[in-house]
Amino acid sequence: MTRDGGAFGPLFALLEGMGRGVFHVFLPVSCPVCGALGYELCPGCAVGLLTNGGSVLLDLGGSWLPVHHGGLHRGTLRDVIHRLKYKGLSSLGVPLGEALGEVFGPMGRGLVPVPLHVGSRRGYNQSELIARGISSVWGVPVADYLRWRVRVGNQVSSGDRVLPRGAMEWTGPPMDGLVLVDDVLTSGATLRAAVEALKAGSCGTEGALVLSLAKSFGGSGV
Template identity: 40%
Template sequence: MRPIFSYLSHIIFPQHCPACGRLAAPYCPGCLSGAASEALPPFCADCGGAYGVECCYDSVPCYAAAIHDGDARSFILALKYKNMRPLGEAIGREMGRLFPLQEAEMLVPLPLHADSRRAFNQTELIARGISSQWGTPVAAGLLKWRAGSGAQTEKRGRERRALSFGSFEASPELAGRGVVLVDDVYTTGGTVRAAKFALQRAGAEVRAVLVWTRRVSAPEHPGAWPEDGEYWL
């Protein structure tokens, strides 16, 4: 009876685990944990190099749960493009379990761009999942895109890397606060650098950056990331 019940539930609530395909469930806890069983070594949020060696001025560590490939990639794409919202907080809980607790007063999610057609901010959902593990509050709405900066899904590699440092503005409420920046995918680092700059300009101290996956592009195709702007299976 269980397979029949799952099939009928899937017809009413059409969703399935992005990893194993189990019907009537946005994810399987075991599949999600297996997609990011061990976090990547921390890297510099500014240049992408190994964190802890001399590289960038005012560098902060960036933690990624997995490389942007396989099941880890499938989960984040299902969240962003298949409207599987329960995945957001579930991914965040996994990140909170994997990453070392940061001494910070707020988690600041990357804002949803005004041009986005998505009805929810997946990064805020992820931040709320991390918050449930750490107890650190989420400061939604205190970091915003400036008008006219254009959505990131419309940009290729070089454009992402060259994202203006004036692309974001942060609230003065963050002045003097230790914060952790939360994003979904680290691509070229352009978005993280611009957001970090805006937070620091507002007087916040960025202690770390947390992302679900890190994308490593092939050097011969720096701008050819296939799912930019659309969902690829």
């Protein structure tokens, strides 16, 4: 007997709801979209956050990188990303990645998360968690071989910065068809540095996926 079938279906649903209610008493969390108790983000709501996505072109200086995003960096989507990045809610990363994988079809041969900044106190890389969520939907492996070689500031507070050449390095084997994964596309400086590192490591980049697109981005729409 499955939990959703037969005469016991309503009972299972009741017990599940009671369980979430008890969990909420000790660890008060609720879905920021629908308010359901016991969920940091409902599975259905995760996909609903990414209904206004699209694609833009990032100028690489002689070529263009297609970047697919789940929506503009504002409202509830922005709040959820801030919970993931700044409130320690690492559990949001994988379901957001799964939702991004549902919105955009499979592409590439490997998912490359943008690395965590040197000296970060976060303790986890949100881009890696997003990539692992995408991987679980697409069946495309995560290739976590990018590393920062320099210390840089916060991208949100320095959206117009230009990173020095060689800011990142690729520590893995040569690979083709790689797709970069990040949380927010702001100026594009980080993705440009990543593409440069992949090229130096004899790798080919097919595109990039991000959860949201900042209004300050000055690229072109696809």
